[in-house]
Amino acid sequence: MVNNNSSLLYPLMIIAAMAVILFSIVGIATMTGHLPAAFSEVQPGQATSETKAAAKPDATKPVAAPRAATPGPVARTSPCPDCGVVESITASEVKGQPSGVGMVAGGVTGGVIGNQIGGGSGRTIATIVGAAGGAYVGNEIEKNVKKTTVYRITVRMDDGTTRTLTQEAPPGFGIGEKVRIVDGRLVARG
Template sequence: MTAQVTKNSNSTPVLLWAAGIAVILFSVAGIAAIMGWIPTSIGGSAEKATLAQTKKPSLKPAQSTAAGAKSAPAKVASNAPVSVKCAECGVIESTREIATSGEGTGLGAAGGAVVGGLLGHQVGGGSGKQIATVVGAVGGAVAGNEVEKRVKSTKSYEITVRLDDGSIRVIGAADPPTWRTGDHVKVVDGVIRAN
């Protein structure tokens, strides 16, 4: 009986390495875009537009080659900066946290009453044991109801943005905002984005 020995190579194919590196680079680029580390192409600042406008050379009047032809004066581009208005741009004016308390459904009170009654039953003896059981049940019901309300409470956030045209927009958010008062932002379809 002869056994064939196959040689296992420990080298990983180059294509597999290339695919792994591509996935890692793609993931890093995605994380950087989500975290805001890569500038977006949503819009540029007014300063960039002004700089681009001032760097353009002015037009010179055209010279006529024919002696008898009349030439109209050529239009000369003005070097005055053009103000670019962004109707959706503004500044964060304030951020407010809104806490909404939850409502008790009775499950917290019932659970608290059972636990409080069991704990109260462990104390005392005779009629004192019965009184401690009742007091424990009532106290547990009140405490259980409060715990249920706090567990079901929610927080939302209200962000006030003063737009460049002077109007004010109030945007609601469920998650804590990453924006601070004074940040320049752009409001697109009710969503705040970096400007």
């Protein structure tokens, strides 16, 4: 007499093992940064809600009067290779770098929960899947807890090229302001 349970259990174990391996590969690729992240770039001339808000003058801040032109000889200056005009400012959230604590805690929690399911070899599979899933989820939670906001500032240089700077602090410049890039930072152009 042939036991039907053992003939059905073997393909299920193969499927479960393949799922765990695939899930582990995707989790490792995500944790090491090999899966691409979604970032949107604003094309020149395309306005976003952040750029529209930054372009509007703030009613609470005093507006400086335009400078009067001084008569006299016009001094010829050499082109400034580090000078340009702020073209766009976009804020985006970036996930933080995990330390591994979330992955370990999630793996232990998932393993404990998985161990409560089923019995025999099913319990073992549930424990492994729970540990792998918990490790992935714990790692993602830790990244989300440590996320920060970064500002991407696109500057149209005087020579026509564009340069993009990324910084964690809100920029002290608005769209259309003349700036200079010094040591990777924006400074007012004088």
